[in-house]
Amino acid sequence: MKIHEKQKQNEIYDKVQIQSKNEINNLGKIRAKVIDYLDRREKELLDNIKEVKTEDESLLAALKTEFVSTKARLEAMRTKMTSEDLSVNQRYVATRRAKKELRETEGKLEKMAGRLKARKIWFSMDTATWQLLESSTGLGRLNVSGEFRRENQFLLKVYTNNFCHSFDCMLKLVDDAGNNVVDDAVDERE
Numbered sequence: 298m299k300i301h302e303k304q305k306q307n308e309i310y311d312k313v314q315i316q317s318k319n320e321i322n323n324l325g326k327i328r329a330k331v332i333d334y335l336d337r338r339e340k341e342l343l344d345n346i347k348e349v350k351t352e353d354e355s356l357l358a359a360l361k362t363e364f365v366s367t368k369a370r371l372e373a374m375r376t377k378m379t380s381e382d383l384s385v386n387q388r389y390v391a392t393r394r395a396k397k398e399l400r401e402t403e404g405k406l407e408k409m410a411g412r413l414k415a416r417k418i419w420f421s422m423d424t425a426t427w428q429l430l431e432s433s434t435g436l437g438r439l440n441v442s443g444e445f446r447r448e449n450q451f452l453l454k455v456y457t458n459n460f461c462h463s464f465d466c467m468l469k470l471v472d473d474a475g476n477n478v479v480d481d482a483v484d485e486r487e
Contacts, residue, residue, distance in 0.1 A: 312445045320439075327436055346418065353415040360413055367402055367409075374398060 374395045377383075383391065429435050 309445045316445075324436065331436070342420070349416055349418055356412070357415065360409055363405075363409055367405060370398070371402065 374391075377391050378388065378395060
């Protein structure tokens, strides 16, 4: 009987060990899924930031090229108008052309100034992420759903028999389901 009880205790101990390993593995799987999700989401956000940066940098580089070429044209006009090799008539014609070109250049500069902008971005934490960080049960919680018991555990119940003498009693050996295993009438006077 003692060997049988020891085996039952070992069975319960083994069940506890297996349950513990399974729950640790489940927690590890959930943690891995959360980390994979966070890594994937971080990559998406970083890609979006890089995309905005690249688009803004290419726009600004194109505008810089336009400004440099406009500056070169203005410098060429100034040089031509201040040249001492030109006669008065040639200067007059150069000045008229320069006036026309300046009006066109002014319009181009206004358009370029309107395009001279970059997007201002900032990262904001999602409310679900904030709630997860503030939660005391972020990954989940441990629920107790029952208990391990020795199977076919027998309970000894003593019932007094009102119909017997005061020293007689009924012994019942009952399993977990309440089924009688042994009924014995015992006379306690022996």
